[in-house]
Amino acid sequence: MNFLEEKIVKEGVVKKGNILKVDSFLNHQMDVKLFRQMGEEFKKRFADKPINKILTVEASGIGIACIVAECFDVPVVFAKKSKSVNIDGEVYNAEVESFTHKCKNQVLVSKKFLNPEDHILIIDDFLANGCALQGLISIVSQAGGTVEGIGIAIEKGFQQGGKIIRNLGFQLESLAIVESMDASDGSVVFREQ
Ligand code: 5GP
Structure with a gap:
């Protein structure tokens, strides 16, 4: 098991409805030392890519x-x-369906901050059905930029997002891929990588 898988086994909680709760270290309280290990791992995995944003x-x-x-x-x-009152000028936008909140959101990026010279690494905490990633990929493509890769902390391998994104040809690196999990006994099984 790698450092993130160990942390998930130690502190993650499997909830009903295929939700893995990792709010003690990832998305409520944040373990910044763990984030640094994740950052260093992504740096290795995307070492040959000219990432500028x-x-x-x-x-x-x-x-x-x-x-x-x-x-x-x-x-x-x-x-x-x-759309915040603080975003001025034109925006790129995409519609994203939230897996956890079961609603649709517009996601927006000001045109000032993405352009055709950008070589982007997309980062997110979870990959489930891939809607969030597809929204971000669409925004980079609207800007004329290049997606050099995608780095995810936890991929739920039993949902379709990973397959969809890899089939689109992107280098998708997930630090932990959950193959299966069980809310009745809290067990989590990881994919061998
Ligand atoms: P997707 O768009 O791939 O279906 O879902 C990705 C987003 O849903 C992530 O950014 C994350 O916020 C949320 N998410 C999906 N599954 C889980 C989960 O099992 N646990 C938590 N905490 N968030 C999740």
């Missing part, structure tokens, strides 16, 4: 994305989930 989506991707951005020494942009 990190893109994520609010809210839970932001913490990890910031630390990853520090490891790559590049800026990070996060897509906003609603």
Whole structure:
């Protein structure tokens, strides 16, 4: 087991409805040392890519994305989930269905912060059905930029997102891939990588 899989076994809670709760270290309280290990691992896995910007989506991707951005020494942009009064000018947007909240959100990025010269690494905490990633990929493509890769902390391998994104030809690197999990006994089984 790698460092993230060990942490999931130790602190993750399997909830009904295929939800893995990792709020003690990933998306409520945040273990920043663990994020740094994740950032260093992504740096290794995407070493040959000319990445100049990190893109994520609010809210839970932001913490990890910031630390990853520090490891790559590049800026990070996060897509906003609603049109804020603070976004001025034109925006790229995509519609994303939320797996956890079961609703549709518009995600927006100001045209000022993405352009055709950008070589983007997309970062997010979870990959389930892949809607969030497809929204971010669409935003990069609207900007004329290049998606150099996608880094995910936890992929739920029993949902379709990973397959869809890999079939589109992207280099998708997930640090932990959950093959199966069981809310009745809390067990989590990882895919061998
Ligand atoms: P997708 O768009 O791939 O279906 O879902 C990705 C988003 O849903 C992630 O950004 C994450 O916020 C949320 N998500 C999906 N599955 C889980 C889960 O099992 N646990 C938690 N905490 N969030 C999840």
